[in-house]
Amino acid sequence: MSEIPSPPSRIPEQVRRLGVVAVLMAGGFIVVRTWAISPEYKDTSLQKSEAVEREKAKPVHYAGAAACTECHEDQCGEQQLGKHRNLSCGTCHGALQKHVDDPLNEANRPYAPRERDFCPQCHAYDPARPTGFPQINPAIHNPLKPCISCHKPHAPEPPETPQECSACHAEIARTKMVSPHALLECTTCHTTLEEHKTTPRGAKPSRPTTREFCGTCHNKGTAEKSAPKVDLATHEVKYLCWQCHYPHSP
Amino acid sequence: MKEELVQRLAELAPKVEGFIYPNEVEIHWSILIVVYPYVTGLVAGAFILASLVKVFKVKELQPTYRLSLLTALSFLLIATLPLLLHLGRPERCFEIFLTPNPTSAMAMFGFVYAWYLMAVLLLEIWFEYRPDMIRMSQTKPFPWNWLYRALSLFSSDVSERARAFDAKALKAITVIGIPSAFLLHGYVGFIFGSVKANPWWSSVLMPIVFLFSAIVSGIAMVMLLYMIITPLRGKPIEIACVDRVASYLFYAVIVDFSLEALDFIHRLYESEESIGILSTMVTSRLFVSLLVMQVLLGMVVPLGIMVVIKLSKMNDELRKLLYFTAAILIQMGIFSTRWNIVIGGQLFSKSFLGLTAYKMEIMGIEGLLTALVLLALPFVILVVLLKLLPAWPGDEAASSAPPPPPVSDAGPAPAIAPAV
Numbered sequence: 233m234s235e236i237p238s239p240p241s242r243i244p245e246q247v248r249r250l251g252v253v254a255v256l257m258a259g260g261f262i263v264v265r266t267w268a269i270s271p272e273y274k275d276t277s278l279q280k281s282e283a284v285e286r287e288k289a290k291p292v293h294y295a296g297a298a299a300c301t302e303c304h305e306d307q308c309g310e311q312q313l314g315k316h317r318n319l320s321c322g323t324c325h326g327a328l329q330k331h332v333d334d335p336l337n338e339a340n341r342p343y344a345p346r347e348r349d350f351c352p353q354c355h356a357y358d359p360a361r362p363t364g365f366p367q368i369n370p371a372i373h374n375p376l377k378p379c380i381s382c383h384k385p386h387a388p389e390p391p392e393t394p395q396e397c398s399a400c401h402a403e404i405a406r407t408k409m410v411s412p413h414a415l416l417e418c419t420t421c422h423t424t425l426e427e428h429k430t431t432p433r434g435a436k437p438s439r440p441t442t443r444e445f446c447g448t449c450h451n452k453g454t455a456e457k458s459a460p461k462v463d464l465a466t467h468e469v470k471y472l473c474w475q476c477h478y479p480h481s482p
Numbered sequence: 483m484k485e486e487l488v489q490r491l492a493e494l495a496p497k498v499e500g501f502i503y504p505n506e507v508e509i510h511w512s513i514l515i516v517v518y519p520y521v522t523g524l525v526a527g528a529f530i531l532a533s534l535v536k537v538f539k540v541k542e543l544q545p546t547y548r549l550s551l552l553t554a555l556s557f558l559l560i561a562t563l564p565l566l567l568h569l570g571r572p573e574r575c576f577e578i579f580l581t582p583n584p585t586s587a588m589a590m591f592g593f594v595y596a597w598y599l600m601a602v603l604l605l606e607i608w609f610e611y612r613p614d615m616i617r618m619s620q621t622k623p624f625p626w627n628w629l630y631r632a633l634s635l636f637s638s639d640v641s642e643r644a645r646a647f648d649a650k651a652l653k654a655i656t657v658i659g660i661p662s663a664f665l666l667h668g669y670v671g672f673i674f675g676s677v678k679a680n681p682w683w684s685s686v687l688m689p690i691v692f693l694f695s696a697i698v699s700g701i702a703m704v705m706l707l708y709m710i711i712t713p714l715r716g717k718p719i720e721i722a723c724v725d726r727v728a729s730y731l732f733y734a735v736i737v738d739f740s741l742e743a744l745d746f747i748h749r750l751y752e753s754e755e756s757i758g759i760l761s762t763m764v765t766s767r768l769f770v771s772l773l774v775m776q777v778l779l780g781m782v783v784p785l786g787i788m789v790v791i792k793l794s795k796m797n798d799e800l801r802k803l804l805y806f807t808a809a810i811l812i813q814m815g816i817f818s819t820r821w822n823i824v825i826g827g828q829l830f831s832k833s834f835l836g837l838t839a840y841k842m843e844i845m846g847i848e849g850l851l852t853a854l855v856l857l858a859l860p861f862v863i864l865v866v867l868l869k870l871l872p873a874w875p876g877d878e879a880a881s882s883a884p885p886p887p888p889v890s891d892a893g894p895a896p897a898i899a900p901a902v
Contacts, residue, residue, distance in 0.1 A: 244647045249635040265580055273581050360501035362835060470496055
């Protein structure tokens with residue numbers, strides 16, 4: 233191969249010039265990479281395995297729901313069938329790796345949230361929760377007893393279903409019943425088609441969307457005598473009324 | 483620092499609607515990340531315009547050829563800055579190259595960028611300007627002559643054969659350049675499109691939508707620059723050239739518009755679980771920037787203007803004015819597009835139950851001022867580049883101080899050329 237004579241003039245001048253630049257750059261790269269960078273930086277597998285080691289060295293706190301099946305078949309089976317099936321055991325019982333490792337040790341006895349203030353963390357009324365998520369007002373919903381006296385924590389029963397709006401929205405109906413809005417019909421604020429009662433998700437009732445709606449009774453100077461008045465122009469203008477006043481128990 | 487953060491969150495809190503996770507309250511990909519795809523898009527677009535001259539031999543576009551190249555270069559030079567400033571340690575950027583991580587799409591951008599800068603744009607500019615640089619290295623006074631000598635890499639061969647080689651090389655580079663420009667900007671779309679967890683971004687159409695909006699913005703930018711610079715040089719604007727650029731712009735906008743419409747329709751038809759929050763976002767938080775600025779002012783109105791120009795016979799002055807307006811609207815529209823993608827993608831909660839708000843800093847490394855500086859910088863670079871490498875030969879004859887002695891193409895090579 234080297235026999236073939238290629239006089240420099242045969243290669244266009246441009247290519248030679250650019251060639252020098254390219255060689256300089258490649259050379260610079262090789263020099264820096266070979267000598268200036270320490271090997272740990274270059275070896276990605278090394279870095280990765282270090283990271284893996286570091287993470288693996290951390291203590292395990294959560295056992296994971298699968299670990300419980302072995303010893304607590306009852307609760308696991310029960311929960312599978314109930315409304316709480318999507319909750320992990322650890323959500324309510326906390327981190328339990330120690331308990332799994334040594335279940336008979338009293339010191340590792342799992343915590344079971346039997347108090348009343350635990351469940352409302354998920355079930356207290358909060359306008360940001362998705363529609364249809366079961367919510368209650370803890371101050372009114374059977375306030376004197378712990379939740380688990382009526383609801384099985386691993387498989388909470390769905391409420392019974394009588395008629396009318398309260399058939400399905402019993403909680404709201406009952407809340408409203410003892411609130412200042414007791415005398416307002418549900419339909420004052422929710423335009424509801426008859427179909428809603430047979431296909432609730434297919435025909436959703438309307439919901440108030442503006443402050444002005446509440447203003448029709450509560451704004452200063454409106455006709456509705458019995459309703460206490462506020463000045464809509466000054467009363468917490470930045471928020472929707474129901475960010476502060478639960479509409480079913482204002 | 484912590485107090486400042488708390489204060490910022492407190493200001494944001496009232497603007498937050500519904501349920502969002504605590505780490506979503508504040509938006510982390512700020513306006514700098516909006517500037518980044520916008521600027522990269524201009525690079526790709528301007529280059530595509532230049533390629534039209536070289537590959538498809540569109541004669542009318544000749545006056546914009548060098549301008550497009552230099553525009554592409556000046557934007558490319560700052561294209562990485564927004565990212566580097568956002569990451570916070572710009573001085574470490576070279577490590578991306580020295581310790582390459584082939585499995586990181588983000589890291590690969592460094593290579594796409596380097597390839598595009600070194601192997602495409604600089605090479606093309608070098609070949610295009612080589613004879614000019616050689617000439618200037620002989621005619622300009624010290625120290626400029628040395629600068630040109632260095633820039634031309636001490637090249638000296640301006641023979642017929644060497645020039646023929648230049649032309650051939652230019653053509654080859656352009657042919658490689660087109661897919662590279664597609665790669666450069668398609669890549670930016672890829673980065674967003676491949677974020678699986680974000681329904682606003684995750685779409686295979688993303689790279690293509692990005693690409694076409696890039697072409698639109700690049701062509702419009704070169705057109706704007708041409709229409710601004712030419713009068714400043716005291717030359718008449720060549721209306722045939724502007725007409726031609728505008729007609730490419732027109733088709734590019736139509737393709738871009740259809741692609742974006744397709745994307746939206748596709749999302750609506752798919753109606754994945756995210757569609758509720760996305761439509762709420764589009765009609766509330768993004769109403770002005772998406773429906774008004776991006777779609778109406780940034781696309782429908784410019785398209786209308788260009789249709790009117792095509793249909794009616796109006797005089798050149800009015801036509802120029804309308805083109806100019808359309809190009810500015812398009813720039814604004816594409817910037818809004820980037821905004822809507824980058825900021826929009828972070829406004830809604832991963833829970834799909836709430837929206838947050840973006841509160842832009844003014845000062846600060848991620849603030850509005852930095853963004854404005856970054857957007858202004860390419861124009862400064864462009865001015866310098868245009869001074870160094872005149873885009874319109876014949877211009878510098880009038881501007882350079884000493885009257886240039888006639889240069890023959892076969893002039894003797896200066897002795898300084900090193901033998902290689």
